[in-house]
Each structure stands twice: as structure tokens, then as C-alpha cells.
Amino acid sequence: MNTLFTVSVRRISHVCTLKPYKETKWLMPYGNPTGIYVYNCVANQRVPVILSDPHIATWYSCGPTVYDSAHIGHASCYVKLDIIQRILKSFFNVNLVTAMGITDIDDKIIKRGLETNTHFTNIAKQYESEFWLDMNSLNIEKPLIITRVSEQIDCIASFVKKLIDSELAYVSKTGSVYFDTSKFPSYGKLSRMQDEGEPSDEEKKNKMDFAVWKGHKPGEPYWDVPWGSGRPGWHIECSAMVSKVFGSQLDFHAGGIDLRFPHHENEEAQSCAYHNSRQWANYWIHVGHLQVKGDTKMSKSLKNTISIPELLKTYSADTFRMACLTSNYRYSMEYTDAAMENAEEVLNKFKFFLKDAIVYINNNTATHPCQYKDSILKELQKVQDGNIEALKTDFDTATCINNMLNLISSTNKIIKNDSSGYYPVTVTLIVEYITGVLTKFGLKLQDGSQENIFSDMLIDTLVEFRHTVRLNALSKKDKELLNACDIVRDKMKSIKVQINDSNKTPSWVLIK
Ligand SMILES: [Zn+2]
Incomplete structure (x- = not known):
């Protein structure tokens, strides 16, 4: 294995409007080498994993924007991250403190709420609980810490305020706040993208500046802040939430490859600016896409998704x-x-x-x-x-x-x-x-087929529903309804499912 760490500059050819980033530099952390080498996009090569405590590491994964059902593109990303986390824990004895941020305030969630005449918080709650069920069905371990944007507005607002106060971010005339990339010389170190040309948006001072706070627009949820009102931008939420949980530095930061730019680039820039440090996340883990039909990425916008x-x-x-x-x-x-x-x-x-x-x-x-x-x-x-x-x-x-x-x-x-x-x-x-x-590696190696799991869930649902109806009928002495409950019980028994009514909570067994 190549243990010599040298930094190389990668040429990019796919973005013609942006010039290659010149000063790629990954800083090797001080501490205890684990023996593991992991690819790092800042260094553009594998680098040694070094932890300050040999058996503790912090890990943050960007979570879903909960406006719709997850698809198997998300599944492949989170299964692969789950595998890496399990490897660190089980093969290298690293106590991994895992955190995930859930984006529960976002344009898409607000839009979905308006379309369905539902409050956006209910849309977010519905799809977040569905997300955890999906993750569980794939045997993905739940993060130890879960943060939600809606619960961290104060922390996000104070993060933005510090950036404004230190003149690393500026308030536009519409009340939005932009991070000033010209004040941050390392901008582009993850993606090697750098400012070139005029900004397309007149609100911005520089082309690569990005919103850390969105000024209030009518009909949208907003929060009052010292510089006006509005809501957090997407990138800032992860930086603020990670900083709240892990402080000024974290070991692993993970997500799909599409998050590398601009999301992670922006997270790194604003976090380094906030903490006045040169490196915020030591190890970036980016997972490749799931592709269908050759080289087509699976995504909602392409309408080629398969649910979990x-x-x-x-x-x-x-x-x-x-x-x-x-x-x-x-x-x-x-x-x-x-x-x-x-x-x-x-x-x-x-x-x-x-x-x-x-x-x-x-x-x-x-x-x-x-x-x-x-x-x-x-x-x-x-x-x-x-x-x-x-x-x-x-x-x-x-x-x-x-x-x-x-x-x-x-x-x-x-x-x-x-x-x-x-x-x-x-x-x-x-x-x-x-x-x-x-x-x-997280394989269950059981024979339990999906059909069995599905039919068990179906029986659970029916038995619980009958139990609720029966308790109601008993309290109201509704003989007709009680009779209907007995018919359900007998029919279930005829298909070998015996329901036990004697317990406070309903139960059932399969009989021969
Ligand atoms: Zn993120």
C-alpha cells in the first residue's frame, strides 16, 4: 500500500465555465492511525484514517428531504453507508457516533403541502416515518442522533448571524443571506470548482456565492431573525446541526456523490469560516449513484424510480x-x-x-x-x-x-x-x-421471505383493528358489532390464525 501521502491536482474537463481549483490540500489529522485508507476528494487519492481517540469516531450523513417516498437510489446510498459504518465498528473496533440530519423544511415540502392542501409539517412527518420504515426493512441501523431543521432554527439562525457579523456573509435587499465565497480562499477544494465570470443572480456579489438564509416570501413559513425574517437555506442546516452535536470538527461526513458539489463544498466552506479552521470534515465519503438502463441515474425528476x-x-x-x-x-x-x-x-x-x-x-x-x-x-x-x-x-x-x-x-x-x-x-x-x-456486513441470512413478512404485517393490522372495534363494542354493549367480531375470529381460525382475546393487547398464533 502506498503510505506516502502526496497531494495531486486533478484536471477537470467537464465544466467549461469554471476553472480548475489550484490549491487542493487535505490536512492530515493528528492522532492514532487506524490502518485504514479511504479515498478523499480533497486529496483526490486514498488517505490514512487517523482518529484523535483510536476507538471513537464521529460520523454525519446528510439525510433525506422528506417530501416524497424514498426510492432504491436512496436505498443503495444508505445500505452502502451502513456497510461502511458496520465495518468500522465490527472489524476495527471503532465506537462510531452516528448522526443524520433530516431536511423537513424545504421548497419541495412546502410545494407538496400546497398541492395537497396539507400543512408542510404533516407532509414531512409522514415521509420521515415512511423513510425509517424503509430503512428498517433494509436492515439499515438507525443513526444514534437524529436532527431536524424544524427543531434547530435557533441554532441555524445564530450560525448565520455569526457569519454576517464576521462579514463572511451578507444580507441581500430581499432579506436573503449569501455566503461570500470571495472571502474564503479554499472554496472549491472538494469539487475543484472556482468562481469565474459574472454572477447570474443580481442578489449575489460573486458567481459561486450561495444562500445560507432565504428571505421571507408570501405564503411560505418564516421565522423572525435579527436581519429580518425567512427560513434556512439547505446547505447551512447540516453545518449548524453538525456543529451543535460534534463541535468544530468531525471525522466522517457522508452522502451521495451528487452532494459533493455544491452541498458539501458549501458546508465545508461555511463551517470552516464559522469555526475559523482550515478543515472541518476530515473524511468525505461519497457513494456512487444507482443507475438504471445503462448510465441513467434513478431520480424523481426522471420519473424512473422504484420504491423500496x-x-x-x-x-x-x-x-x-x-x-x-x-x-x-x-x-x-x-x-x-x-x-x-x-x-x-x-x-x-x-x-x-x-x-x-x-x-x-x-x-x-x-x-x-x-x-x-x-x-x-x-x-x-x-x-x-x-x-x-x-x-x-x-x-x-x-x-x-x-x-x-x-x-x-x-x-x-x-x-x-x-x-x-x-x-x-x-x-x-x-x-x-x-x-x-x-x-x-449486515446480512440477515434468514429464510423469511418477503411474502411471510407482508402477511404477518397484514394479520397484525387486522387483529389490532378488530381489537379496537371489539373494545368499543363491549363498552357500548353493541351486540351486532360484537357478533361481527366473532365472525372475523372464526374466519381467521378457519385459515389457521388463532386470535387470543383474553389479553389486554391482542395476540395471534398460527395453528396447524
Ligand atoms: Zn448535508
């Missing part, structure tokens, strides 16, 4: 996670039936191996076990070392999966060949290792 419940009707959460594990988190991942079937096939190879191995270990007919198969144990050690090395190299899970597929293929040669001897101890060690790694 829709995905789970066809493929299990484990299959989707395996697709994420076998692709590099930084690059785009293709969502096609062929790609998903391939992931399912890889997952099944592991599942079948684990089943076959358990049968082999519990073989009653075998006598004279040979405890150790040296060649396989050597291969196991090689895979263990190789996997740690791969994970240290920018969380290369695809190599780990490949290493383990090779290991099961060697082990299968013993399991499926009676004449090679009986090695229960060796095979148990392999089973233990593979199950451990896959579980640490």
Missing part, C-alpha cells in the same frame, strides 16, 4: 445488500434484473454452503473424525488476513466476498467428497468465520 417496498416484493433485503457488497461503493451501481439475479446467486452460494456444512458437521454416520485439514485452515487464515487488508483499502467488500467464495469452493471439495476424510472441526471454523463476516 416495490424492490422488496421482487428481491430480499439480503439480495440487495449483496449487490451493494459486490460493487465498489464509490462507483455507480447498475440496477438490472441480471445484476440482481447475479447478487441472489452469490447470496445463495453462501446459504447453500452453510446448510450443507451444518448437515456435514452433524453427520451421524461418520466415524473417525480427522480434526484438522491443514490446507483449508491455511486458506482460512489467508482469507482472514486478506479480508482485513481489503477492508483497510477503502472498504473493498467485493474482494472479501470473492475471497470467501473461493474458500467455500475449497471447503465444498471436502464436504462433497466422502473419501477425503471427515473434518468437522475445520468445517465448523469455516462456517463460524463466514457467518460472522456476512452478519457483520
Whole structure:
């Protein structure tokens, strides 16, 4: 591994109106090296992960703007981030303090509220709770700290005020506040984009200036602040919320690759300005897009989205996670039936191996076990070392999966060949290792099909509804309604679902 850290300047060719950023510089933090190397967009190469406390790290992920249902593009981003977080925790013993900001005040939420004649806070609450259900169905661990813009207005306003007071931001004639990028020489260090040309908006002093506060417009929610009234801009919320929770610096800052510019560029600029520091987030983790039909990004505006419940009707959460594990988190991942079937096939190879191995270990007919198969144990050690090395190299899970597929293929040669001897101890060690790694990656490895989960949820809903109706009928002595409840109970029993009415909370069991 290249341990020499040198900074290189990347040429950009895709943006002709902006000139390349000249002074790319990532500052190596002081502290304890973890041995992990992660790609950093400021350095444009892998850099060593160094933590001030060897076993504690802070992590902030930009959360969703809750104006609509999440789709599998969001799913791939958050599953991949979940995998990286689990790796840091389970393979490198890092106590990760995770936080996520929810954007619950935004143009799109306000627009949706107006369209549906619903208060925007109700729109946000509805889609936020749906988001957590979706994340749970994908076995994504919930962040330890959740912040919402609506609950942090004071903190955001005082952040903006400090920028105005230190003349790093200015108030426009409409009451909006813009960050003055000309006062911040490092602007562009993440994306290598820099000011060039005249600003397109007459409110702005410089082309790259961005709104940290939006002046009040009629019909929109607003808050009174010393310089007028209005609401927070999008970028400022993450900076203010992170600073409130983690102080003047954080270790990991994560999100989709589309957030690198302008969102993260702006977050870094205003946070460095606010804290008077040269580097705010030490490690930027950017996840590649999920693409459909070749190189098309999945997005709401392109109307090519698939919801997470829709995905789970066809493929299990484990299959989707395996697709994420076998692709590099930084690059785009293709969502096609062929790609998903391939992931399912890889997952099944592991599942079948684990089943076959358990049968082999519990073989009653075998006598004279040979405890150790040296060649396989050597291969196991090689895979263990190789996997740690791969994970240290920018969380290369695809190599780990490949290493383990090779290991099961060697082990299968013993399991499926009676004449090679009986090695229960060796095979148990392999089973233990593979199950451990896959579980640490967040795979559940259960057979519970989505149909079963769905029907359980359906029965839960029906039983709870009947329970409420029945309690109501009992209190009003409504015989007709009680009779209807009994009919539901008997019908459910005829399809092998027995409802228990004797408890305060309703319960049910499947009967034979
Ligand atoms: Zn953010």
C-alpha cells in the first residue's frame, strides 16, 4: 500500500465555465492511525484514517428531504453507508457516533403541502416515518442522533448571524443571506470548482456565492431573525446541526456523490469560516449513484424510480445488500434484473454452503473424525488476513466476498467428497468465520421471505383493528358489532390464525 501521502491536482474537463481549483490540500489529522485508507476528494487519492481517540469516531450523513417516498437510489446510498459504518465498528473496533440530519423544511415540502392542501409539517412527518420504515426493512441501523431543521432554527439562525457579523456573509435587499465565497480562499477544494465570470443572480456579489438564509416570501413559513425574517437555506442546516452535536470538527461526513458539489463544498466552506479552521470534515465519503438502463441515474425528476417496498416484493433485503457488497461503493451501481439475479446467486452460494456444512458437521454416520485439514485452515487464515487488508483499502467488500467464495469452493471439495476424510472441526471454523463476516456486513441470512413478512404485517393490522372495534363494542354493549367480531375470529381460525382475546393487547398464533 502506498503510505506516502502526496497531494495531486486533478484536471477537470467537464465544466467549461469554471476553472480548475489550484490549491487542493487535505490536512492530515493528528492522532492514532487506524490502518485504514479511504479515498478523499480533497486529496483526490486514498488517505490514512487517523482518529484523535483510536476507538471513537464521529460520523454525519446528510439525510433525506422528506417530501416524497424514498426510492432504491436512496436505498443503495444508505445500505452502502451502513456497510461502511458496520465495518468500522465490527472489524476495527471503532465506537462510531452516528448522526443524520433530516431536511423537513424545504421548497419541495412546502410545494407538496400546497398541492395537497396539507400543512408542510404533516407532509414531512409522514415521509420521515415512511423513510425509517424503509430503512428498517433494509436492515439499515438507525443513526444514534437524529436532527431536524424544524427543531434547530435557533441554532441555524445564530450560525448565520455569526457569519454576517464576521462579514463572511451578507444580507441581500430581499432579506436573503449569501455566503461570500470571495472571502474564503479554499472554496472549491472538494469539487475543484472556482468562481469565474459574472454572477447570474443580481442578489449575489460573486458567481459561486450561495444562500445560507432565504428571505421571507408570501405564503411560505418564516421565522423572525435579527436581519429580518425567512427560513434556512439547505446547505447551512447540516453545518449548524453538525456543529451543535460534534463541535468544530468531525471525522466522517457522508452522502451521495451528487452532494459533493455544491452541498458539501458549501458546508465545508461555511463551517470552516464559522469555526475559523482550515478543515472541518476530515473524511468525505461519497457513494456512487444507482443507475438504471445503462448510465441513467434513478431520480424523481426522471420519473424512473422504484420504491423500496416495490424492490422488496421482487428481491430480499439480503439480495440487495449483496449487490451493494459486490460493487465498489464509490462507483455507480447498475440496477438490472441480471445484476440482481447475479447478487441472489452469490447470496445463495453462501446459504447453500452453510446448510450443507451444518448437515456435514452433524453427520451421524461418520466415524473417525480427522480434526484438522491443514490446507483449508491455511486458506482460512489467508482469507482472514486478506479480508482485513481489503477492508483497510477503502472498504473493498467485493474482494472479501470473492475471497470467501473461493474458500467455500475449497471447503465444498471436502464436504462433497466422502473419501477425503471427515473434518468437522475445520468445517465448523469455516462456517463460524463466514457467518460472522456476512452478519457483520449486515446480512440477515434468514429464510423469511418477503411474502411471510407482508402477511404477518397484514394479520397484525387486522387483529389490532378488530381489537379496537371489539373494545368499543363491549363498552357500548353493541351486540351486532360484537357478533361481527366473532365472525372475523372464526374466519381467521378457519385459515389457521388463532386470535387470543383474553389479553389486554391482542395476540395471534398460527395453528396447524
Ligand atoms: Zn448535508
